[in-house]
Amino acid sequence: MKPAPFEYLVPDSVEAALGFLREYGDDAKLLAGGQSLVPAMNFRLVQPGVLIDLNRLDELGYINPAAEGGLRIGAMTRQSRLERDSLIEQRAPLVFEAASYIAHPQIRNRGTVGGSLAHADPAAELPVISLALGARFKVASAAGERWVAAEDFFLGMFTADLSPEEMLVEIELPAPQPKSGWAFLEVARRQGDYAMMGVAAVLTLDADGVCQQARLVYLNAGDGPVAARQAAEMLVGEAQLEELCEAAAAKAAAEEIDPPGNVHASPEYQRHLARVLTRRALQQAFQRARDARN
Amino acid sequence: MGNGRIQVSVIVNGEEYQEQVEPRLLLSDFLRHDLGLTGTHVGCEHGVCGACTILLDGQAVRSCLMFAVQVDGQEITTVEGMAEDKDHLHPLQQGFWDAHGLQCGFCTPGILMTLVPFLQENPHPSEAEIRAAISGNLCRCTGYQHIVDAVLLAAGYMGEGIGE
Numbered sequence: 001m002k003p004a005p006f007e008y009l010v011p012d013s014v015e016a017a018l019g020f021l022r023e024y025g026d027d028a029k030l031l032a033g034g035q036s037l038v039p040a041m042n043f044r045l046v047q048p049g050v051l052i053d054l055n056r057l058d059e060l061g062y063i064n065p066a067a068e069g070g071l072r073i074g075a076m077t078r079q080s081r082l083e084r085d086s087l088i089e090q091r092a093p094l095v096f097e098a099a100s101y102i103a104h105p106q107i108r109n110r111g112t113v114g115g116s117l118a119h120a121d122p123a124a125e126l127p128v129i130s131l132a133l134g135a136r137f138k139v140a141s142a143a144g145e146r147w148v149a150a151e152d153f154f155l156g157m158f159t160a161d162l163s164p165e166e167m168l169v170e171i172e173l174p175a176p177q178p179k180s181g182w183a184f185l186e187v188a189r190r191q192g193d194y195a196m197m198g199v200a201a202v203l204t205l206d207a208d209g210v211c212q213q214a215r216l217v218y219l220n221a222g223d224g225p226v227a228a229r230q231a232a233e234m235l236v237g238e239a240q241l242e243e244l245c246e247a248a249a250a251k252a253a254a255e256e257i258d259p260p261g262n263v264h265a266s267p268e269y270q271r272h273l274a275r276v277l278t279r280r281a282l283q284q285a286f287q288r289a290r291d292a293r294n
Numbered sequence: 295m296g297n298g299r300i301q302v303s304v305i306v307n308g309e310e311y312q313e314q315v316e317p318r319l320l321l322s323d324f325l326r327h328d329l330g331l332t333g334t335h336v337g338c339e340h341g342v343c344g345a346c347t348i349l350l351d352g353q354a355v356r357s358c359l360m361f362a363v364q365v366d367g368q369e370i371t372t373v374e375g376m377a378e379d380k381d382h383l384h385p386l387q388q389g390f391w392d393a394h395g396l397q398c399g400f401c402t403p404g405i406l407m408t409l410v411p412f413l414q415e416n417p418h419p420s421e422a423e424i425r426a427a428i429s430g431n432l433c434r435c436t437g438y439q440h441i442v443d444a445v446l447l448a449a450g451y452m453g454e455g456i457g458e
Contacts, residue, residue: 003318
């Protein structure tokens with residue numbers, strides 16, 4: 001199908017884009033990579049009166065080092081950069097590892113980091129990864145800027161904490177902790193398809209090998225990225241993590257996720273996948289944390 | 295509002311075009327209907343099948359998920375831009391010819407355009423890497439095996455400088 005008619009605006013600065021948003025608000029849609037919005041427009045599920053194309057905003061395409069080993073990523077950075085960038089590899093290895101799971105190469109060449117986060121698809125990888133890493137988001141409007149933590153940003157199905165006049169402009173990732181390990185695993189029927197289940201695990205150990213912090217976050221397991229906080233809490237303060245992986249995985253899969261099921265996977269099968277993937281992800285993250293230098 | 299036409303200047307396969315287009319015109323339809331370059335195929339129009347894949351500034355993208363107005367000032371390559379002429383195929387095309395990498399041919403332009411930058415970045419791919427590279431392109435005829443064979447053959451041709 002073809003999209004309904006719209007007025008097309010191409011701002012040449014973030015300021016101009018925010019001015020258009022203030023003017024058109026609810027009637028406007030921001031076009032980032034367009035890999036989710038344009039299909040929805042082609043189906044006429046979305047019919048914006050005004051389309052504000054952000055693709056000329058080169059100022060929002062960057063991956064920069066931040067203070068103390070963190071990263072700042074511009075919202076219009078293409079997803080394909082994440083899987084090739086050496087700064088990402090060094091400072092956000094979970095992102096580096098998970099990037100190639102995001103859809104297909106052609107999609108990643110256009111799709112943007114900010115677009116995927118703002119779209120807040122519960123089956124998407126980037127919301128899960130940003131929550132697992134404790135990212136913060138810079139949100140701008142003509143009235144000013146504010147920072148939102150990832151755990152407060154995802155409000156529900158395809159809903160992020162963005163008003164019609166606001167735009168996500170930057171993603172800040174904290175530096176990886178010393179002695180930390182990570183893993184991202186998912187199962188899809190075909191590489192690049194929406195995964196039936198996926199999990200990101202991040203563990204931090206102290207010098208004695210005792211777990212200081214643990215995060216487990218799931219995709220396609222509820223209304224947004226779903227954190228299994230109780231299962232993660234089972235690991236904190238413990239040193240014999242290998243013995244706890246199975247129990248934590250079982251708790252997360254049985255009690256903390258709410259998989260919707262679809263034609264390819266029943267909720268029961270999704271829970272089964274979650275349990276198996278969580279166990280493997282925790283084992284891998286634990287191994288990496290233990291092997292980490294310093 | 296919304297129906298005003300916008301000027302687009304774009305270089306396609308080395309040739310410059312200037313057209314007036316409606317903002318909602320998909321890039322895939324622009325290539326096929328406005329420029330007459332019907333080698334780019336349209337399958338699903340929602341980014342699943344990969345038949346409409348083209349190169350935008352050298353990168354493989356889905357032309358059904360872009361608007362023609364967005365490519366103003368940029369360079370596009372379509373499948374028509376691959377071969378020098380009908381007697382001198384691109385080594386990738388030659389590989390598909392020799393290994394029977396197509397049957398009905400509907401998916402072939404999209405698969406070729408996906409693989410051109412892939413082989414530039416990875417000139418000696420494994421079978422698994424090839425399968426990952428074409429994961430965003432649906433073929434309902436071949437079962438993909440002959441496509442994978444064709445890419446391996448083409449990678450060999452390119453290594454030997456055949457067809458370049």
